[in-house]
Amino acid sequence: xxxxxxxxLIVFPGLIFQFLSAWVFEWFDxxxxxxxxxxxxxxxxxxxxxxxxxxxxxxxxxxxxxxGVLTLLPIISLCSVVTAGIYVPVAGFNYFSFEGDxxxxxxxxxxxxxxxxxxxxxSIGIYSVLGGSRSILQFFSYEVPLLLALSGPAILAGSWxxxxxxxxxxxxxxxxxxxxxxxxxxxxxxIGKLNRDPLxxxxxxxxxxxxxxxxxxxxKLAFWHLVMNIQAxxxxxxxxxxxLSWSISITPLLSILIFVIESLLMxxxxxxxxxxxxxxxxDQLADIGWRILVPLALLQLFVVILM
Amino acid sequence: MEKITxxxxxxxxxxxxxxxxxxxxxxxxxLGGDLRLGxxxxxxxxxxxxxxxxxxxxxxxxxxxxCSHVHTTTYCYAVEKLLGIEIPARAQxxxxxxxxxxxxxxxxxxxxxxxxxxxxDTIFMHTWHNREMVLDIMEELSGxxxxxxxxxxxxxxxxxxxxxxxxxxxxxxxxxxxxxxxRDVVMYEPTIRARTQGVAPLSPEEIRQFGxxxxxxxxxxxxxxxxxDDPLPPYDQLKFSVVTNQAGDAWARTLVRVExxxxxxxxxxxxxxxxxxxxxxxxxSRRVPAGQVVVRAEAPRGELIxxxxxxxxxxxxxxxxxxxxxxxxxxxxKQLSEIQVADIPVVIAGVDLCIACADR
Numbered sequence: 148x149x150x151x152x153x154x155x156l157i158v159f160p161g162l163i164f165q166f167l168s169a170w171v172f173e174w175f176d177x178x179x180x181x182x183x184x185x186x187x188x189x190x191x192x193x194x195x196x197x198x199x200x201x202x203x204x205x206x207x208x209x210x211x212x213x214x215g216v217l218t219l220l221p222i223i224s225l226c227s228v229v230t231a232g233i234y235v236p237v238a239g240f241n242y243f244s245f246e247g248d249x250x251x252x253x254x255x256x257x258x259x260x261x262x263x264x265x266x267x268x269x270s271i272g273i274y275s276v277l278g279g280s281r282s283i284l285q286f287f288s289y290e291v292p293l294l295l296a297l298s299g300p301a302i303l304a305g306s307w308x309x310x311x312x313x314x315x316x317x318x319x320x321x322x323x324x325x326x327x328x329x330x331x332x333x334x335x336x337x338i339g340k341l342n343r344d345p346l347x348x349x350x351x352x353x354x355x356x357x358x359x360x361x362x363x364x365x366x367k368l369a370f371w372h373l374v375m376n377i378q379a380x381x382x383x384x385x386x387x388x389x390x391l392s393w394s395i396s397i398t399p400l401l402s403i404l405i406f407v408i409e410s411l412l413m414x415x416x417x418x419x420x421x422x423x424x425x426x427x428x429x430d431q432l433a434d435i436g437w438r439i440l441v442p443l444a445l446l447q448l449f450v451v452i453l454m
Numbered sequence: 455m456e457k458i459t460x461x462x463x464x465x466x467x468x469x470x471x472x473x474x475x476x477x478x479x480x481x482x483x484x485l486g487g488d489l490r491l492g493x494x495x496x497x498x499x500x501x502x503x504x505x506x507x508x509x510x511x512x513x514x515x516x517x518x519x520x521c522s523h524v525h526t527t528t529y530c531y532a533v534e535k536l537l538g539i540e541i542p543a544r545a546q547x548x549x550x551x552x553x554x555x556x557x558x559x560x561x562x563x564x565x566x567x568x569x570x571x572x573x574x575d576t577i578f579m580h581t582w583h584n585r586e587m588v589l590d591i592m593e594e595l596s597g598x599x600x601x602x603x604x605x606x607x608x609x610x611x612x613x614x615x616x617x618x619x620x621x622x623x624x625x626x627x628x629x630x631x632x633x634x635x636x637r638d639v640v641m642y643e644p645t646i647r648a649r650t651q652g653v654a655p656l657s658p659e660e661i662r663q664f665g666x667x668x669x670x671x672x673x674x675x676x677x678x679x680x681x682x683d684d685p686l687p688p689y690d691q692l693k694f695s696v697v698t699n700q701a702g703d704a705w706a707r708t709l710v711r712v713e714x715x716x717x718x719x720x721x722x723x724x725x726x727x728x729x730x731x732x733x734x735x736x737x738x739s740r741r742v743p744a745g746q747v748v749v750r751a752e753a754p755r756g757e758l759i760x761x762x763x764x765x766x767x768x769x770x771x772x773x774x775x776x777x778x779x780x781x782x783x784x785x786x787x788k789q790l791s792e793i794q795v796a797d798i799p800v801v802i803a804g805v806d807l808c809i810a811c812a813d814r
Contacts, residue, residue, distance in 0.1 A: 180575075180576075183576055184575060184576050184578075184579035184580070185579055185580060185583050186579060273458060273460050273461075274460070276458075277460070277795070280481075281482075344573055344575075345573065345645060347573065348796070351573060351796070352467045352573075353467055353468045353570070353571040353572075353573075353799040354468075354795055354796055354798065354799060355795075356466075356467060422575075422576045423576065423643075424574070424643075424645045425569065425572040425573045425574035425643075425645040425646055425649055426572055426573030426574075426645075426649075426796075427645055427648060427649070428648075428649065428794060428796040428797070429482060429794075429796065430482070430794065431648055
């Protein structure tokens with residue numbers, strides 16, 4: 148029993164599985180974007196090689212910054228995203244389901260954003276502070292429509308447990324058919340959460356160097372990168388569970404295959420969006436977030452409640 | 455909210471060449487900026503006085519890495535004017551051809567950098583890919599991708615054979631298809647418009663007050679182009695229109711440059727069609743008679759002025775280079791106010807700085 152639990156926590160769907168899927172995500176994403184940009188793109192082991200190289204780099208911190216806080220923040224973020232990942236079912240395999248786990252996951256996925264903000268403030272540099280304050284501004288713009296959109300499937304299924312939402316889709320059909328608008332809003336929110344192009348405002352290179360992470364080096368930066376990638380993977384898995392569970396998944400092998408294909412498709416969607424749009428300004432994002440996304444999310448919610 | 459000063463440069467991802475800007479911001483609003491120059495000052499003007507006229511041609515080519523050819527062209531025309539010689543028409547046409555190719559590649563490079571700064575890496579990669587076509591033509595003609603060493607006093611160093619003309623035309627036709635696509639992207643892509651439209655507009659009065667030249671001036675409705683207003687030899691024979699726009703913002707600057715690329719490709723076609731026969735160089739004396747001369751040319755970034763004084767020896771008594779980037783830099787601090795932090799890259803990219811040109 149204890150070995151089984153350790154297996155769940157460390158191997159699948161815990162740490163090792165998430166590490167591996169994070170690297171697959173990063174490789175596939177980089178490769179796709181490279182192909183859109185007429186480049187060759189990295190080979191399959193490049194993200195892992197980059198990560199190991201970053202681990203070996205010297206650890207430099209600005210004078211006057213609090214080393215304890217800056218070390219703790221990536222660790223806390225990593226813990227929270229990996230914990231969130233354990234609760235998200237992968238291809239129907241789910242070991243820790245309980246009523247209300249969706250809310251817990253959404254909370255855990257917000258922790259890295261707050262840690263990112265604190266990292267910016269705590270590392271003192273001017274660009275870090277600017278990036279940190281931008282990340283919190285962006286948080287207020289995307290988080291509300293994201294939460295409103297993600298509550299759609301829960302209301303339709305009548306449960307806040309992802310397991311129940313997934314099994315409800317096997318009866319009713321995938322929720323993307325009923326809530327296409329909600330799915331689009333959730334993807335936009337996910338892009339905002341992951342700080343990806345076109346919403347990479349907190350880490351815009353030409354404006355604030357690398358945002359909150361400007362002063363980070365070596366092993367701490369490596370862990371931040373890992374956090375971002377695992378967050379992306381967990382977010383993608385979450386959206387697939389909430390919107391894209393197909394009733395044809397009878398055999399486990401078939402359902403794994405469908406899950407993998409859907410994950411890759413989600414990465415393609417994210418890469419296409421980041422390849423074709425330029426970064427928007429923070430005031431434009433706030434404008435879009437509160438004037439367009441929130442009303443649309445409310446409309447979607449209204450439709451779901453009426454259904 | 456308190457005022458903080460952010461340093462942009464001398465080393466910053468935004469800048470390709472060293473320049474220092476100290477920008478006062480409050481939250482996301484920019485209050486003002488302070489400019490410091492001189493990080494790539496190489497003393498070229500003084501160095502030119504210690505070397506003779508022939509040795510100066512490769513030196514002048516090193517003023518700028520992007521518009522190297524127009525610098526040597528202007529210098530050579532200045533020396534030839536003092537010598538009182540006129541180079542063969544074929545050489546003049548080849549010089550103009552290289553100038554126009556250089557304008558195309560400079561504008562493409564600029565468009566890529568603007569898109570990179572606003573986070574549109576795809577267009578950056580595509581424009582720089584297309585720019586390679588122009589660089590291929592230049593390498594095929596002169597042997598150099600960026601430093602062409604095409605000019606010498608009294609003519610040009612290479613001649614076109616009968617295969618070169620069709621080759622250039624076919625590559626430019628391929629390029630035209632790509633430029634049309636890029637133009638559609640710039641015209642209709644909503645996020646590019648959102649980022650550039652209405653950013654840091656300049657009125658024609660401000661342009662005249664600061665003496666700004668080139669595409670920045672033309673984007674504000676100031677119709678100035680020294681290929682037409684004070685043409686060097688082949689341009690008085692060529693037909694082209696000067697692209698202007700009335701809006702004056704960063705988007706207008708983008709559109710002006712993209713349309714100038716198309717205009718330059720038309721000029722290239724004309725040059726290849728009308729290319730006269732004959733030799734491409736004449737003998738020039740190494741000693742230059744005493745006197746002084748001013749020659750103006752239209753570089754990719756605007757009016758380029760060369761002042762040359764000779765005391766009758768074989769090296770110049772004074773060489774003064776006034777590059778268009780200097781005027782663009784003068785108006786930069788004015789533009790860096792009443793904008794947002796996110797607009798800083800657009801403003802800096804919009805005026806198309808060449809720090810190496812400005813510092814010399």
